[in-house]
Amino acid sequence: MEKIVSLCKRRGFIYPGSEIYGGLKGTWDYGPLGGELKFNLKQEWWKTMVKERDDVVGFSGSILMNSKVWEGSGHMQNFTDPLVECKICHQRFRTDQEDAIKEHEKEHGKKASWTEPKRFNLLVEAKLGVVEGEKNTTYLRGEITQGVHVNFKNILNSSRLKIPFGVAQIGKAFRNEITPGNFTYRSVEFEQMELQYYVKPDEKESMKQYDYFKKIRMDWYKNLGIKKENLRFREHKKDELAHYARAAWDIEYKTPFAAPDSEASWKELEGIHHRGDWDLLRHQQFSGQDMNYFDENPLISGKEKFIPWVIETSGGIDRAILFFLIDAYCEEAERTILKLHPKLAPYKVAVFPLLKNKPDLVKKADGIYKELKKYFNVAWDDRGNIGKRYFSQDEIGTPFCITVDFETLENNTITVRDRDSMKQTRIKIEEIKSYINDKLT
Ligand code: GAP
Secondary structure (H helix, E strand, O other), rough: OOOHHHHHHHHHOOEOHHHHOOOOOOOOOHHHHHHHHHHHHHHHHHHHHHOOOOEEEEEEEOOOOOOOOHHHOOOHHHOEEEEEEOOOOOOOEEOOOOHHHHHHHHHHHHHOOOOOEEEEHHHHHHHEOOOOOOOOEEEEOOHHHHHHHHHHHHHHHHHOOOOOEEEEEEEEEOOOOOOOOOOOOEEEEEEOOOOOOEEEHHHHHHHHHHHHHHHHHHHHHHHHHOOOEEEEEEEEOHOOOOOOOOEEEEEEOOOOOOOOOOOHHHEEEEEEEEEOHHHHHHHHHHHOOOOOEEEEEEOOOOOOEEEEEEEEEEHHHHHHHHHHHHHEEEEEOOEEEEEOOOOOOHHHHHHHHOOOHHHHHHHHHHHHHHHHOOOOOOEEEOOHHHHHHHHHHHHHOOOEEEEEEEEHHHEEEEEEEEOOOOOOEEEEEEHOOOOHHHHHH
């Protein structure tokens, strides 16, 4: 982990938030390469969950909402973590963090003692208004979900959607986490990618959809290159189910955060939740607005009305990025490689003139660079020797490097070097675009 954290900072993937002012715990900034990686990951998710489907539409809700939303959703009452406080130094821990509690007890020896567990609400407060004393308290959204449910009727009335259908969203969420940590794994500010899929209130039918979404979400991570031995499903026990969930399975990743292969090394990456009618029914009760869906039913005269059930897939973008980076990181002989899937890699290709001081080579390479930039994110490097340039690109996951050499000037061919195999292939300049495109599909 130390090596990954250091690489992230050194090469511009992820920096600690507000670093020059001493930081802000649980916040992170994405640098030039991290920003690209995040963008690519979101694009892949949107492609699979929205663009390639006929039954899902996109949505983008606001972060700030009327505080009554959070009463309706149950977050004011139930969105809590149980925590204990050390009576000596007042440090707080979640009660399920047994290892950290034991570690802390060792520091204080026999004197260690704890308060009774207390519930701590995770919603982050925000004050709105300009006049001191008259400011309204609201909350930064604790999950991106509620924007979709409170707009259920707006979405229905402005589209021609018929159940079953889904609404997909990507956006920031905020939680007053008691113990942020493990790099970006548990942050105060993070991004989620979610699908809210509305189905008929039918046990058998909804479970069929639930199993289907479990599978497509797991396949998504595998298809983008996470090793299958590092992924698993885990079902939530009855006593750990969130207040809205009838059933929940997590997709978990085997992290290096705890002893290798220990149970504690498996950490949540994404949750697949059966939310039943919790959200729409609660918002109907709290807002007084009708949240029923009206279905044409040829078997009965007129329309059938019901509150739909919801199957949710809820993934963390920052966690996904962290786990993709951990899974891709490897060291071989004298090089470090990020074996990121080409679809995720910040740069798809790098272009090098063999020698910096030969204007013909530089001009030719620059032409190729500019042409490829129309289609891909392309890196340019003319420093040092070719070997060093290759290693520098390997470390940030660039899948292909193109070198323009003297033979290029004679016959318009270049060498393409593959990141993982280090194999070099000589191809015609006009073939480069389709060569890279093939690897991106
Ligand atoms: N709408 C359902 C929901 O929010 P969740 O299991 O609380 O469910 C979904 O969160 C995902 O959001 C998690 O699987 C995780 O990837 C991500 N996530 C949750 N809390 C996080 C945090 N403090 N830091 C980073 N990611 C977090």
